Amino acid sequence: MAPALTKAQQKELREIAQSIVANGKGILAADESTGTIGKRLGSIEVENTEDNRRAYRQLLFSLPKEAKIGDSLGGCILFEETLYQNAADGTPFVKLLQDHGIVPGIKVDKGVVVLPGTNNETVTQGLDGLAERCMKYREAGARFAKWRAVLKIGDGMLQSWLSRRTR
Numbered sequence: 001m002a003p004a005l006t007k008a009q010q011k012e013l014r015e016i017a018q019s020i021v022a023n024g025k026g027i028l029a030a031d032e033s034t035g036t037i038g039k040r041l042g043s044i045e046v047e048n049t050e051d052n053r054r055a056y057r058q059l060l061f062s063l064p065k066e067a068k069i070g071d072s073l074g075g076c077i078l079f080e081e082t083l084y085q086n087a088a089d090g091t092p093f094v095k096l097l098q099d100h101g102i103v104p105g106i107k108v109d110k111g112v113v114v115l116p117g118t119n120n121e122t123v124t125q126g127l128d129g130l131a132e133r134c135m136k137y138r139e140a141g142a143r144f145a146k147w148r149a150v151l152k153i154g155d156g157m158l159q160s161w162l163s164r165r166t167r
């Protein structure tokens with residue numbers, strides 16, 4: 001059986017990971033969903049529109065070089081909408097991040113839903129079409145991905161039972 005990744009892909013993956021965590025750098029999670037960022041905007045009485053979301057994110061990504069945000073941030077996780085957005089001057093957000101030496105990433109899951117027949121436990125959606133989406137995200141400049149899975153652990157919960165069985 002052939003390896004999942006070629007030697008060149010393995011090398012690229014190592015380089016990306018090393019770049020993200022180099023010299024104590026961290027990852028900024030700027031992948032708020034439309035609903036979540038809407039709550040942030042609503043708290044300051046700003047309407048949740050695509051243009052307002054773009055303007056908010058532009059504040060984060062368009063800092064001057066002198067701010068040296070790339071000294072602290074190695075990677076930035078983006079929401080799908082943000083991956084394709086541009087600053088007011090037309091510069092893609094991905095390029096703004098790259099210009100600071102920050103590796104753009106992407107949230108690839110499609111959120112969680114309640115798993116029927118459980119005690120409000122959730123399951124993460126998004127496996128359908130994942131490979132195709134990842135290819136599109138890579139073309140747009142994303143170089144790493146985040147997948148979120150929310151597990152509720154407690155008495156009488158299926159996920160608790162499963163976690164004890166798989167250890």
